[in-house]
Amino acid sequence: MRRFGYMIMTVVMAVLMLGACQRRPFAENRTHLYIALKINTDIVNHTQHELPEYMRVDLYNPETAELVFTDYVGPEGGIIHPVPGIYDMIVYSIGSESTLIQNEHNYNTSEAYTNEISAQLKSQIAQFMAKRAKATKDPVPYTDEPVVNQPDHIFVGWYHELDIPVTYVDEPVREVYVEVDAHTLVETWQVEIRNVEGSELVTESLSLISGQRGSVHIGPNVASEKIVSVFFEMHLEDRQGGGKCLKGKFNSFGRHPDKAGDINIDLSVRNRGGGEQIFHFDVTDKFDDNPQRYILIEDPITIIESSGGGGGFKPVVDDWEDINTDITL
DSSP: OHHHHHHHHHHHHHHHHHHHHOOOOBOTTOSEEEEEEEEOOOBTTBOOOSOOSOEEEEEEOTTTOBEEEEEEEBTTEEEEOOOSEEEEEEEEEOOOSSOEEEOTTBTTTOEEEOOBOOHHHHHHTHHHHHHHHHTOOOSSOGGGSOEEOOOOOOEEEEEEEEEEOOOBTTSOOOEEEEEEEEEESOEEEEEEEOOEETGGGEEEEEEEEEEEESEEETTTTEEOSOEEEEEEEEEEEEOTTSSEEEEEEEEESOBOGGGTTOOEEEEEEEETTBOEEEEEEEOGGGGSSOTTOEEEEOSOEEOOOOBOSSSSOOOOOOOOOOOOOOOOO
8 A cells, every 4th residue: 555655656746747847849930030131232333223133041050150041031131030049140142144152051161253254255365365375474474364254243241140039839929130231242343545546446345354353252251262364345435535445344353362463454456457456554553542443544555457367356266186986886
């Protein structure tokens, strides 16, 4: 009988202990994170005609830098439902044609970049590239830099130590409100070659600017080790006071920090006879203290009518390569 009483007491105590230790269930996605997003479109030399359609939201573990959560909002923000935790957040525009994102699984490696110019364009400017390299005497010539497309503007915002609290099922839904400002990682520069003699002979012109950032790690917002030249076109325009000048714009992630003393613009001009002239300009000093991002080249250039045996930039075809293949009949 005494043993039976001990058994009943043990069962009662176990039930009471279970009740005391019972964990309150919570719903992982019941906390509403409202992101109020403001995209800064006040960009020097660039007019942003419309806001990006979508913005990607990435949440990272601050200790491991690993990606934990991804969602998407509109250009003015929106509501997402991440699991509880503390995060470093990046919000950035997506869907552009030229600017691409890779390695987004890690906060420190997530990278905005552009591809090299197409094989077709490389073929068309092959002679220009060869002449540009031949004219360079530097033992480590900047002409070894990959030639890339201009990046589109990408808008990025950050929020550090974002705290998403736990919401239990018997509690009202919590709302966390954060404001995020997003700005572009890309610079737009204007170039003007003011004194062009023989401008009536110009049919085509294009340029390369060296020493630019090849990509940006968007988490820490620092340049990668890639150094590139950016391809862009120039066009004849009327010059104030009469005459013609050559003008162009290029987008860039900015001058690479390792190239503070070596920024060059190389210009290729085709004339009506199909001939090509190459002009070289050192514009390193134009990048210092230049909030207008305007590069004025006042050195005169003279276009001469010469025969080049064609009317445009010439594609180059590589030699044939013999390929022997066994065909089983």
